[in-house]
Amino acid sequence: MRDLVHKSVKTLQKQNIKQVEAFFTQTQTMEVTIRNSETLAQNKLDDCGVGFRVEIAGNKVGFASTNNLNEKAVLKTGEKALAIAKVSSKVPDFALPEAKRLPKVKGLFDSRIAELRVKEAVDVASRVINAAEGVDKRVIAKDGRVVFESGCRGIVNTLGVDFEERETRAFMYLAGSGEQKGEVTGSCYDYVFSRAVDLEPEKVGENVGTMVTEMFKPKTVKSFQGTVIFGPEAVSYQLVDVLVDAFKGENIVAGRSAWTRKLGEKVASENLTITDNALLEGGFASRSFDDESCPSRNTTLLRNGRLEGFLHDATTANALKTRNTGNASRFPGGFGMTRMIVGNGYRAKPEVYPSNMLIQPGDETREEILSETKRGVLIESMAGFPQAGSGIISAQLSRAFFVQNGEIKHSIKGGMISGVAFDWFKQISAVGNDSKQFQNSVVPSIRVEGAKIVGV
């Protein structure tokens, strides 16, 4: 494919263009799905393709992509990107990275994943089911997925970039619930995001099984304002979403971020230090270059509550005349409709997104954080979407517990948490040492004072 990509870039260069970039991926995905205590199906997905960004005079940019890899179709796709550039409007400050030396990042490729046989993947799925249901006979392994992916990602551009990187990923999740005398618990999830082959199915299964047994006999709570402990999963989802929105370079350029023009200011509690680290060894989103070829780095975003930086790609860094942080991503999370329709990788243009966003862990164990809590709520998982920009979260408590005098008293039925995440960041009274890797974040538990729980 690389030869074909080079050839197309050369052909486009002969035309009246300023820059051309070709991004390509080749992936083989093996997946075992789990449904109702059994493996449901084994799937293999083979995909490769290329996407072209063409810039012409006047900062006009077009994009087109295809997975039809015959020479004629690939050339036609490059031409299509050029035709689109001609009708596009000026993208102020558009830039592509120049060729630079890349850092060495360890733990991105595990040959055992590339060579894995389907029977071994089925075995992992069976082990996670058995481990979960072995905890207690009321537990049902409802739904899950074991995924092994291997492939490569490459970029060629007219500024001399010609990079390619092999990578593997392994991912597993299991959702369990429990049934007892007609009472059915809500779903309990556990996830593993890894670059290496071992997904520790026994550990994940036992976690899910234990979570399910803790969910029986939930009670309602009355509305109150007080201590709330967010577990890593709850942090990774809505709280990280609000942070991503606040740190995104394009939101700073447009003035949309709540933290626009606040660089150097104290915007959160002393306890909060956040970095974006694409160099993290074995990190799920680690890489030696971002999805438009900028070398990876470790960027401090927030140090002890003080705002130190934002996430940038070549264009947003150029707009603000600041350093590119290497955060162009063609595999972003979130729920953007266009992204969901179009898909990831070669199919789409990059956007600014974190690699591994790390909340620096504190010294306290989960038990210590709980033991200091007189009366509060522990939220392990919550459902819903935060409101973009404003940081407003009104989430349903899907796995939450009432805590009194340092002890978990019971699981909570119904109830919501409601407030503004930016206020909560200022009210953090403790950060746990229990960090967990998610798709684009590595985060611990966080305790917030003065948050509002909506009860029944």
Add this chain to the structure above:
Amino acid sequence: MSQADLVQLRAQKRVTTTCTVKNGVVEDFSVISLNGVGARVLVDTKSWGFNSTNRLDLRSVQDALETAIKFAKASSKLKRHKIVLEPIKEVVAEASSPVKKPVQNLSTEDIVSIPLDAYEGARETGSQVADAKATYISIEDDKYFLSSEGSRIHQDTTRVLLFVDVMAKSNGLICPASENLGHTGGMELFDKIAPRVLGKKAGEKAVRLLKAKAPPSGKFRVVIDPALCATLLHEAIGHPLEADLAMSGGGFGNQTGKLVSSKLVTIYDNGRVRGGLGYFPYDDEGVECKRTVLIENGVLRSFMHDRTSAAVARVSPTGNAHAWDYSVEPLIRQTNIGIEPGNYSLEEMVEDVDEGLFLEGTFGGQADANADFTFGFQNARRIKNGRLAEELRGANVAGNAIEVFKTIDAVGKDAVLRPGACGKYQFAVQGRVVPAVRCEIMVGGTGGS
């Protein structure tokens, strides 16, 4: 191929065009051309395997089939239950979605003008519009389905969508609002509402909400407008009625024939609603899509099935097996889910409420298999003594669908066809045919009780 009990091949060509105008700039204009084949097999009357490839030559397709068989066999020894599918009669069909104004006739300039007009409509609503984005998307699909049962189905479908997202800002307060349109068909989508009008609607809402207070929190008697009802129906009732989720315990499982909702409620799923974003004559297992009554006058009648879940439940499949594209296996999905209209006008629904809320617009949501749900509304009006009072900003609502649907005491008389989308493992576009309803629900506002 005697190694497999059933072979299904799905070949597809898809061209997706997206054009986003953000703050006056054509920020993202892309054309994505994909093609490929998905091979799916059932072996040993027990186990499914699937392999997709973007290589379309005969050899690659044969390889994909062989891999699918190998993958299927990898777990058949572990399977406890047989999957004895209800046989399907050979279907030979050509089905095209009706299109009055084809998207193929558009020049690149024509395409740009659609989101640009919508953006300008939003921008016109005032200087407080801090951010406005409009996205046009067309999806052209050409799909072939072949099976070892003899079926040969060709489906040709075009879908067009337009979304507008606006953010108004004043004194540090940020108010988002959005509007969307979408159907299966061509550019006639904009005959009823022009892009500029849609943009204006979203802009006006965002600016208006800057003056509104935050909504309260607690349990309220509410009237829910069709846009929000569409999300409630999809998340709270639709998902728990998908057989794969229902069979995993909780929610509506084992409730067939029982009263599960208010008697005023009749709910169906229908892949043949003309213009619905979930318009599918046949599903991705070659089963004809039709109208399936799910809940009739409050009584649970049926779940949405694929062939496997139908075999387990010993019923006929309902045409709900859909894959987002050739590269992924079909799953049980809603097509166009609907609530039969009732007898109430909006005024009549409001006039019986002493103290409550009228909730409008949607920001999407989530649901669990046990029917717990949460989703966002864009704006609200307080209801006081049977009349609509002050306007309020958006927040989320939450609850358990079975409990909430038992509290429905009025259904509106006008059902509206709305576009929808869903991200259950894979993406899907769907339709919803919904009236307003009145019920009790928990609101998670930030403005006190």
